[in-house]
Amino acid sequence: MLRRNRVSRGRKRFLPQRQPALLKPISCVPKSSPSAESSGSAATSTATVATLACASGRTRCLLCTPTLISKRDIQPADICLCDLDGNMLAGNGPRTSELLLHLEIYKANPRARAVVHCHPPHATAFAITGTAPPIGLIPEYEIFIGPAAVARYETPGTQAFAETVLPFIQDHNTILLSNHGIVCWADTVTHAEWLVEILENYCKTYLIAQQIGKPLAFLPDEKIQEILALKRRMGLPDARIAQLEPHE
Numbered sequence: 682m683l684r685r686n687r688v689s690r691g692r693k694r695f696l697p698q699r700q701p702a703l704l705k706p707i708s709c710v711p712k713s714s715p716s717a718e719s720s721g722s723a724a725t726s727t728a729t730v731a732t733l734a735c736a737s738g739r740t741r742c743l744l745c746t747p748t749l750i751s752k753r754d755i756q757p758a759d760i761c762l763c764d765l766d767g768n769m770l771a772g773n774g775p776r777t778s779e780l781l782l783h784l785e786i787y788k789a790n791p792r793a794r795a796v797v798h799c800h801p802p803h804a805t806a807f808a809i810t811g812t813a814p815p816i817g818l819i820p821e822y823e824i825f826i827g828p829a830a831v832a833r834y835e836t837p838g839t840q841a842f843a844e845t846v847l848p849f850i851q852d853h854n855t856i857l858l859s860n861h862g863i864v865c866w867a868d869t870v871t872h873a874e875w876l877v878e879i880l881e882n883y884c885k886t887y888l889i890a891q892q893i894g895k896p897l898a899f900l901p902d903e904k905i906q907e908i909l910a911l912k913r914r915m916g917l918p919d920a921r922i923a924q925l926e927p928h929e
């Protein structure tokens with residue numbers, strides 16, 4: 682079925698000539714920030730990225746990265762257009778084998794408009810211990826992520842794996858995938874990729890700080906409460922807010 686839906690590399694672009702109302706040609710592969718590039722971060726070089734692309738009448742589809750190609754080598758024509766059942770509509774494909782994970786997040790949380798899944802080394806180091814990094818140390822991490830969830834291990838690429846994140850999608854925008862990697866969702870691809878960078882840098886900083894041999898200085902609780910109030914105003918998910926306001 683995938684082979685039948687493919688288009689040749691020589692074809693102009695997969696975007697239809699008459700674009701649906703909300704379909705915009707966008708970059709599906711986020712550009713890392715200069716700091717990430719200079720620090721040698723490979724957080725997204727092996728990532729799978731997908732973003733909702735159009736919603737016109739009964740047509741709902743998404744753009745995602747193909748499999749078996751380095752994200753650094755991807756050209757715009759390599760991006761795959763799929764429906765929300767994971768079927769290829771256009772592109773050189775085959776699409777990422779992890780699309781099921783992305784689809785479960787979109788189906789469960791309409792606020793998720795873009796998803797990035799990858800295996801950054803410092804965050805994945807936590808994932809193979811089955812524990813999330815501690816909270817209360819750096820305001821940036823508290824504001825944009827906060828408590829990360831840890832999903833149980835399942836074989837990558839399977840529906841069972843995709844469903845491991847379901848208990849956490851409403852109150853966490855960042856989930857560690859046990860013995861595998863991480864997945865982040867946001868309103869745009871760029872913002873989802875920012876979460877990847879923030880998590881990876883935070884995990885790296887925490888591991889370095891532990892080697893200094895001095896006690897870690899945690900933020901006072903009243904300062905955490907100020908951050909949570911800010912997150913409420915910004916509409917950012919946080920399990921701590923959900924515990925205080927379960928019906929909001």
Ligand SMILES: [Zn+2]
Nearest residue numbers: 799837861862
């Ligand atoms: Zn993976």
